[in-house]
Amino acid sequence: MPIKLDSLSHTYQEGSPFQATALHDVDLTIEDHDLLALIGHTGSGKSTLAQHLNGLLKPTSGRVLLDGQDINDKSTDRRALRFAVGLVFQYPEHQLFEETVRKDIGFGPRNMGLEEGEIDARVREAMDKTGLPYDEIAEKSPFELSGGQMRRVALAGVLAMRPRILVLDEPTAGLDPRARDFLLEDIRRLHKGGTSVVMISHSMDDVASLATRVAVLEKGRLVMQGSPGEIFSRVEELGRMGLDVPQASKLRHLLFDAGIELPECYRLEELADSLADYLKGGAEHAG
């Protein structure tokens, strides 16, 4: 179920003195089984773009096509669309409201009109997918949980709708490293399970470790797209846009300056492996 953005533009508060163009002629396709990372400086239009994917915002001009069908067409069932394209906002734990975790995660499925048995099955499934122990916390208040757990409850609340495409706006913002690793692992597993994922991120390391494709926004325009390798090799252009490169790339450059040449890579694990190989090789040479 690919999503295609066709020369999408969005202007906030058109015609008022506060008018601001957030997106300008964006053409982008999210294919099945993509894990597309959307990167860009603050205010580049990433969140605005994300909210077009499930029809929360309507384009000022251009179209959003899901399976070739214009989602802003009158004939499109808007609620069905929301269930097919799951959107997890920034700091999603701020939207928790129910008395228990179970009820909160069940909010989406209940809105879908499912029966209680099915809702419960989906809550269990979503909690399982996000690594939340059902027996322990299902009956707890979501407000008693830790920040990382709350974040995962919110994510489970979207997953319980079994969306075919998952859109995540800065899923790891404000999490401690451990909670962040857990969450990234959840996302990786979901993607492997066949869900297409669009992830907005400021962390180039997250992008490097997860994404199959990267799209770069600057001032509302799509300026680059390609594989993580292609994008992160354009260090200087990214730098000009105020964007960083993964730590592995930086480290590899430093090692290069120190006379150690390693193959291109963007993940710290890969770099560690090739450095280990290099050192072993070096040892053999010496011996």
Next chain:
Amino acid sequence: MLGDITLGQYYPVQSPVHRMDPRVKILLTVAFIVCVFLVGSPLGYVPVALYVALCSRAAGLPLKMMLRSLRPLRILLIFTFVLNLFFGAGSTEIFRLGFVRVTQEGLYNAIHFSLRLIFLVMGSSIMTLTTPPVTLTDGLESLVSPLKAIRFPAHEMAMMMTIALRFIPTLAEEADKIMKAQSARGADFTSGTLRQRAKALIPLLVPLFVSAFRRAGDLAMAMESRCYRGGEGRTKLHVLRAGRRDLIAALSMAGLFAVVLLMARYV
């Protein structure tokens, strides 16, 4: 959805009226209101209209913005006009249709009171359109500070108003975000019976309250860590100073007063 809530109705352009001292603006607005009440006949609104036109011109406000300020008032305006027109006192009948009768006095009053209402709102909206709410609060604090002598908490009141004003857009934004997030989970805020719709607000209100309390706590902590101790001995970053343009504005208001009083007497 809630994105286009602009607080008050501040219209951000550069103009001499925007730069005026807020205290002077408040006082002149009060003077203007008194002036409008002194107008004795529909004809007397001509100088008032000219004055409003002059001020909005000087403030760089388009006519559209001025008329927009009347929109919330349209029902009241229609009522005022219709009630005065059909149920006014007086004996000089213009026409009668069953028990409905329109008198000359009724028509006169209908026009008179409607115009009064229109100019009251238009005149005071010049102040709100050209002054950011926080500046307005600043002016108000300064105006009521003599009441500190009788232990009126002028500074605390102004601080509360400023904080409330400051957080309205923030909370509106937050509400917008939460509404979107719940819509993304299939929540429906716009259809259903009144009961269903009230219930549909729970997923919005609970997170909004939680967030308001969290923000209040954070703000209190931030204020305390910067040693906020109330208004005693506190100086201002922007000291209010009335200048030449304020004098000009005051003189023009005096002029309007003179014309209105003369017209009430001789026309």
